[in-house]
Amino acid sequence: MHLLSCEGITKRYGGVTAVDGVSLSVEEYETLGIIGSNGAGKTTLFNILTGFDRPDSGTVTLRLNERELQVQGFGAFTFAHMGVGRTFQNLRLFEEMTVYENIRTAILSMKRTEIAAEELLKLLGLTEQAEMPVNKLPYGTRKKAELARALVCTCGVKKGCRLLFLDEPAAGLTTAEAYELALLLLRLKKQYGLTMVLIEHNMAFLEDLCSTLCAMDEGKIIAAGKPQEVFSAAVVRSAIFGE
């Protein structure tokens, strides 16, 4: 059953077509990875699917409480209240606040939350850093703090769609940290019944996590399927791996 689908999404910035007629769907509890070289249109697509940008044409459909809603043009604020959480490639934390305050601020903005800040801090191993300002923390810990805050919307909204978007979650992490993050995401997915969509350049990370991959180039999807099938497709090897 599709939780999220989009049809013919196109987005232009002046003369540049960033996303060109993209259609894809995400099943409930699936983990979909999106790969592509820089400028392929991955983040623009993410922005459209999470309400941070409007498509020039095309539709985005989200299934919520057994009803299908056309959500293109809805703002990020509305997406958050429907149970869609997101992290950014460049971290967007409230820099003047502590880890706890970052999570608590998100919890307070939700009308009804089923998740407590303490639970998230414990789950992500952030209890010791809870009272530290996020701008004083190392990069890996900041990434965890942003993930914890995104989980508030994803898991905390009553009858929400539990959809988590992660933009390059393993970027800047060591191999050991990336492995630890992959294990954590698998645990979260199982515990909260998450559906995840992620952009990533770390192929080993994607292979561990994703059931389906989409490869993008010049705003179009050039291949989709199981990770090994996509990695071995000639068009992907040429466009993304430069072979």
Added chain:
Amino acid sequence: MGGWAEQLINGLAVGAVYALIALGYTLVFGVLRLFNFAHCDVMMAGAYIGWLCAERLRLGLLPAAVAAAGVCALLGLVVERFGYRPLYGASGMPLMVVALGISLLLQYTAMLLFGAGARVYPFGYTGGVVRIGSVTLPASKLTALLLCVALTAGLELVLKYTRAGRAVRAVADDKTAARLCGIYENRAVSLAFVLGSALAGISGVVYGSMYLVSPLMGLTPGLKAFAASVIGGIGSIPGAVLGGLALGLAEALAGAAFGTATKDMVSFVLLIAFLLLRPGGIMNSKSGTGRV
């Protein structure tokens, strides 16, 4: 000795008024990156509300301050909703023009309603004098100082521990991240205007009771409060208070040492010095980006 102590308290009291006005500038700048130049005229409106309460209704300082805070909060809400909100997303210049337009609108409305002449609060409205040892201090100055401390502490509590206050801080910190967390940005901006305008209303009553009330009275303290918020570190609440008090003190001491003519000069010399040497102000080490 007594003379200098009085000057010190005088300076701190005037500085407290600057600080209260500067808090409003800082709150709005934090969420909107806009210097709301109509803010000092909201303070003027507060002074008139206080004067009406004192002169016509015979109310004491506290009820007058509460009434001024309430009316000015409403005024701030209207200004934000109908003056600025239609222009969100536009560059800074249209918002600046609207700010000046609202400023003129409020000044001339006051002129229409109360005339161009000055009004005076009833004699001894804020109490007589307080004697501490050999030092005699007007009660109004001490009231201004106490109000500044209490209101700043109250504002910090609201911003730190309430849901709405956290939303204001979140929007001031990062609008994108705030939307991501399901925070309704416009509501947070409205709240910043409401809080800032309520503080301006109270400072209007305090300033009006110390000096005269007139339609153009907001201009000088407004400019000084603007200087105070820049000196303290725009966007920083402790910075606004520190900047206000420092400015009031510097003015009083300069006035005592070199004559009253130097008072205004000191404020703007300090503003220029900070802009050149430490543009982030006292509280921001880098070039101020604005935070609440």
